[in-house]
Amino acid sequence: MSEATRHESQTAAAAExxxxxxxxxxxxxxxxxxxxxxxxxxxxxxxxxxxxxxxxRNPYAMTGLVVLLIFIGLAVFARAIAPYDPARIDLLNxxxxxxxxxxxxxxxxLGRDIWSRLLVxxxxxxxxxxAVAFVSVLxxxxxxxxxxxxxxxxxxxxxxxxxxxxxxxxxxLNILILAIFGSKFSxxxxxxxxxxxxxxxxxxxxxxxxxREMQYVEAARAIGVSNTGIIVRHLLRNATVPIIxxxxxxxxxxxxxxxxxxxxxxxxxxxxxxxxxMLSNAQExxxxxxxxxxxxxxxxxxxxxxxxxVGDGIRDALDPRKQAAGARRRWRxxxxxxx
Amino acid sequence: xxEYLIRRFIQSLFVMFLISIVTFALxxxxxxxxxxxxxxxxxxxxAAKVQAHNLGLDRPLPEQxxxxxxxxxxxxxxxxxKNHLPVADILWPTVGHTIVLMGTAWFLSMLIAIPWGIYNSxxxxxxxxxxxxxxxxxxxxxPTFWFGxxxxxxxxxxxxxxxxxxxxxxxxxxxxxxxxxxxVLPVSVLTLGFLxxxxxxxxxxxxxxxxxxxxxxxxxxxxxxxxxxxxxxxxNALIPIITIIGLDLPILVSGAALTENVxxxxxxxxxxxxxxxxxxxxxxxxxxxxxxVLVIIGNFIADLxxxxxxxxxxxxxxxxxxx
Numbered sequence: 041m042s043e044a045t046r047h048e049s050q051t052a053a054a055a056e057x058x059x060x061x062x063x064x065x066x067x068x069x070x071x072x073x074x075x076x077x078x079x080x081x082x083x084x085x086x087x088x089x090x091x092x093x094x095x096x097r098n099p100y101a102m103t104g105l106v107v108l109l110i111f112i113g114l115a116v117f118a119r120a121i122a123p124y125d126p127a128r129i130d131l132l133n134x135x136x137x138x139x140x141x142x143x144x145x146x147x148x149x150l151g152r153d154i155w156s157r158l159l160v161x162x163x164x165x166x167x168x169x170x171a172v173a174f175v176s177v178l179x180x181x182x183x184x185x186x187x188x189x190x191x192x193x194x195x196x197x198x199x200x201x202x203x204x205x206x207x208x209x210x211x212x213l214n215i216l217i218l219a220i221f222g223s224k225f226s227x228x229x230x231x232x233x234x235x236x237x238x239x240x241x242x243x244x245x246x247x248x249x250x251x252r253e254m255q256y257v258e259a260a261r262a263i264g265v266s267n268t269g270i271i272v273r274h275l276l277r278n279a280t281v282p283i284i285x286x287x288x289x290x291x292x293x294x295x296x297x298x299x300x301x302x303x304x305x306x307x308x309x310x311x312x313x314x315x316x317x318m319l320s321n322a323q324e325x326x327x328x329x330x331x332x333x334x335x336x337x338x339x340x341x342x343x344x345x346x347x348x349x350v351g352d353g354i355r356d357a358l359d360p361r362k363q364a365a366g367a368r369r370r371w372r373x374x375x376x377x378x379x
Numbered sequence: 380x381x382e383y384l385i386r387r388f389i390q391s392l393f394v395m396f397l398i399s400i401v402t403f404a405l406x407x408x409x410x411x412x413x414x415x416x417x418x419x420x421x422x423x424x425x426a427a428k429v430q431a432h433n434l435g436l437d438r439p440l441p442e443q444x445x446x447x448x449x450x451x452x453x454x455x456x457x458x459x460x461k462n463h464l465p466v467a468d469i470l471w472p473t474v475g476h477t478i479v480l481m482g483t484a485w486f487l488s489m490l491i492a493i494p495w496g497i498y499n500s501x502x503x504x505x506x507x508x509x510x511x512x513x514x515x516x517x518x519x520x521x522p523t524f525w526f527g528x529x530x531x532x533x534x535x536x537x538x539x540x541x542x543x544x545x546x547x548x549x550x551x552x553x554x555x556x557x558x559x560x561x562x563v564l565p566v567s568v569l570t571l572g573f574l575x576x577x578x579x580x581x582x583x584x585x586x587x588x589x590x591x592x593x594x595x596x597x598x599x600x601x602x603x604x605x606x607x608x609x610x611x612x613x614x615n616a617l618i619p620i621i622t623i624i625g626l627d628l629p630i631l632v633s634g635a636a637l638t639e640n641v642x643x644x645x646x647x648x649x650x651x652x653x654x655x656x657x658x659x660x661x662x663x664x665x666x667x668x669x670x671x672v673l674v675i676i677g678n679f680i681a682d683l684x685x686x687x688x689x690x691x692x693x694x695x696x697x698x699x700x701x702x
Contacts, residue, residue, distance in 0.1 A: 203394050216405065319525055333528045340521075340525065371576030374576070
């Protein structure tokens, strides 16, 4: 395939995002493979291939991805890389400045190695970020799918639930639940997920409401496909792209929320560590050691920035119509969790 | 219109009712139940029974709920567990403090964001527009409290220009100048976050207007560019900008737990965290309910304003625009 034709077909596919999915049986439907080999040359690349190429050409997204992968790598091997046990107290070497002995970034007020603590904290924060995004997308998709597909009183009930969740100040609700049930790592993931699924639910419901009246759905129903079959195979697949985009955009928000809760003393508890907890520690000792506050905050900023760039890149690559949605959602997340 | 109002009102009441049930259920679902929460630790079995009876904790749950809700509606928010102070006395002053802080930040960010966003829409992708994008990326990715801590370290500790925290210096309580000095740092933290959203809002709605046919007509007639922008476009763009920002009205009352904690601001958010760490459940329940009610009222007012400012909006069709 020459460079020129490839480019042409890409722009054609980009102009009509998702056109090959459940369209009117155009070239890339599953039957296309049966066509003569000559025709395959003209077969336009699918949604994913086009998206990947677009993503690769986006410098912000690629930088974000590389940075994110570095952080993930550091987090996965945190225990192996960390030169010291992050919880090891060494009062003789407390408050060492950066570069003393083996302490790359110095030590905190209890003599714990800051570099080791940063690494292990990264593990915690990234786990929370991805786990929360995953669970809340799961909940949101389920609620949205049931609500949008069945409609009627089920829909009305579930949407009132969404209203209630939206009216409760979520940071307060999280604090309340953590205060009542105690701050455990697993609780925090569940609680953050249970308070952030509403966006996904609305989105999936909207797509379903729009699509369930389509003729191909009617046809599927006519030939006796079960409700679950229609939901999973015919409706959910059309909502995949916005769901993926929302999920990526959610990771950053979850990392910020975790750091906020830990900072307030209701998230991760000592001797475990997280960037938010390190910051709350650093604030207490900021007269003694102002640098301590710098590192964990920088880590959060860089990771969240990288995740957001990747999220925006995925959105631009797969769903270019939804340009403004990311900024709006992020603003909403900010006004809920980060003020 | 009246029909919509009534429907919306009933809907809000229903949502508030659900929230009260959820809050009540949460407290009662706590491990060990409410008896463990509300009773003093270390009581003998009999004494605990007596105290539970006195507090009405041995009654069936629905009955307790109705009693609690009845008190709540009459403005009785209950008493703190530790010193038996009325919750209302603790809560209401903090609401005022929060509104002072949030209101200032909100107003200031509007004052900056609207002209800036409008300017950016006329010079798309210019340096000013790019720096606004930069600010919104950083603003959304940065932990607010970290920014607060950095500002404290720089301006309060290192340079000693501004007070580190609190709302007043002790001996200067009530002086407006002192309050303003204390406001500078927390307000800058919050304003950065608000700006990150609002500049984009203003820019987008201005760009939408600039695409309209009547703008092209005006340009075609030979109207000066500055007149096109500040006369024809601006007037129409301001409506959606102001209403979108107005829809954020509930933010003012939903507290700024993080900023208040960093700067030790005596607002609702700090009170909530403090009480959560002290396990003062009656205060927590009260704050959750009160903020939820305020948020719902705020939403309601914002929706109304939206319709009043822009007659093209048909209230009946808009449905719920919760927070």
